Amino acid sequence: MLNKMLISFAAVLFGFMSLGFIKANTTDYSPVPRDSDTRAAYVDRIYQENGKTYIDADFIDWYEGEEANKVFREREQDPEMTETPDGYYIVNDDTKLTKLEIADDAKVFMQLYNRTGNIEEADIVWNEKITADKFLSLFADDSEMDMKQFPYHLTVENGIIVKITQQYIP
Numbered sequence: 146m147l148n149k150m151l152i153s154f155a156a157v158l159f160g161f162m163s164l165g166f167i168k169a170n171t172t173d174y175s176p177v178p179r180d181s182d183t184r185a186a187y188v189d190r191i192y193q194e195n196g197k198t199y200i201d202a203d204f205i206d207w208y209e210g211e212e213a214n215k216v217f218r219e220r221e222q223d224p225e226m227t228e229t230p231d232g233y234y235i236v237n238d239d240t241k242l243t244k245l246e247i248a249d250d251a252k253v254f255m256q257l258y259n260r261t262g263n264i265e266e267a268d269i270v271w272n273e274k275i276t277a278d279k280f281l282s283l284f285a286d287d288s289e290m291d292m293k294q295f296p297y298h299l300t301v302e303n304g305i306i307v308k309i310t311q312q313y314i315p
Contacts, residue, residue, distance in 0.1 A: 174315075188202060189293070198249075200244070202243050202245055208233060214227070214228045216234050246305045248307050252307065253275050253309045254275075254308075254311065256311050257311070257313060277309075295312060
């Protein structure tokens, strides 16, 4: 359990270290608002079955700011580190995958992805709206940017995903 969290953290860290040349305007970042219908998750896979699109989601707890520092101190108990290195902290105690249908008209908002096919041109566009089909194609793409490394905030109504927001990781 702790191993998966550490591996996930390392994968994200090393993945973004390799994307260090990506330009970003991080001053416009604002956290995804919390509500009872929205949960953070890693997307293990996206696929189509019987004419519908599904996500296998690995739900996580996403913390930012002082809340992240508090949870970090409680869980890590390292006297040398009292704050999260990058202002966020992810807890993934339950790695069970949950299959959820994506609504045909689901709203999808991305922060960072390879828009042009040239990774060097990747830039952050805060909450850029794309189609669910485009989102599906990003996961099928074998480019240098692995979309599975990002957490996503999934808004679920009546068991169906109606909104997906990619979480930017500093």
